[in-house]
Amino acid sequence: MVRILVEPQWEWPPSEIDDLQYVGSGAQGSVYKATLRGRVIAVKKVSKQSETEIRHLRGLCHPNVVQFLGVSIDGPWYSILMEYCPNGNLFDIIHNNTSVSIESIISWTQQIAQGMNYLHSHKVIHRDLKSPNILIGDDGQLKISDFGVSKEFTENSTKMSFAGTVAWMAPEIMRDEPCSFKVDVW
Structure with a gap:
């Protein structure tokens, strides 16, 4: 067959x-x-x-x-x-003046880390990871989004353009230096 x-x-x-x-x-x-x-x-x-x-x-x-x-x-x-993620983004939840349990914070941290680990294992550097770019799916699951400035990491692509949101930008991007997956952890 x-x-x-x-x-x-x-x-x-x-x-x-x-x-x-x-x-x-x-x-x-x-x-x-x-x-x-x-x-x-x-x-x-x-x-x-x-x-x-x-x-x-x-x-x-x-x-x-x-x-x-x-x-x-x-x-x-x-x-x-x-x-489509119908439940908004993490930024809005954090800033809407409701208390968030420590269990939720731990779960969110784990979900974001798992998503970023997956992206990095597939050689994707996000470069703009921040709470407004974390969406909430219909099942309440967090989802990393907005890949407008993401790059595929190769041995020849360590030099990245100045892109992302300055408040969350890693110093090496701001200094126009070669970078790696570490810029997503900054």
């Missing part, structure tokens, strides 16, 4: 994306809730095609990393299609 592996569709026509509802915006684009063939997804619209260059994230699959579903091009807009 011959088994044929079919690669999942990566580029989606805009006509497949329905029911766009604005969720919010950030430095790299606007995010919408939408449906793709009946599945609720998130659509991040960006104006530069370079911001959809996330092929190094294509095969990632971990419960603590947002699942990427593909890209779509619609006129001047480029869209990144990904798993």
Whole structure:
């Protein structure tokens, strides 16, 4: 018996994306809730095609990393299609003046560490890890998101461009020095 592996569709026509509802915006684009063939997804619209260059994230699959579903091009807009996380982000939970149990903090720390360990084992440097980029899935699971400045780590790619959020940026990136996975721990 011959088994044929079919690669999942990566580029989606805009006509497949329905029911766009604005969720919010950030430095790299606007995010919408939408449906793709009946599945609720998130659509991040960006104006530069370079911001959809996330092929190094294509095969990632971990419960603590947002699942990427593909890209779509619609006129001047480029869209990144990904798993929808309906429960907001960790920043909002931390700053909404409710008390958080030590058990929750331990669980969150473990989930983020597991997601980052997975990314690093797949040679992905996030470079902008912060509480607004940690989403909460429908099951309450934390998911690392916003890979707009992430890079695939290779032996030749230790020199990184100045990218990320300054308040959370590792000193070696700010000094334009070679860096490694350690920048995600800073």
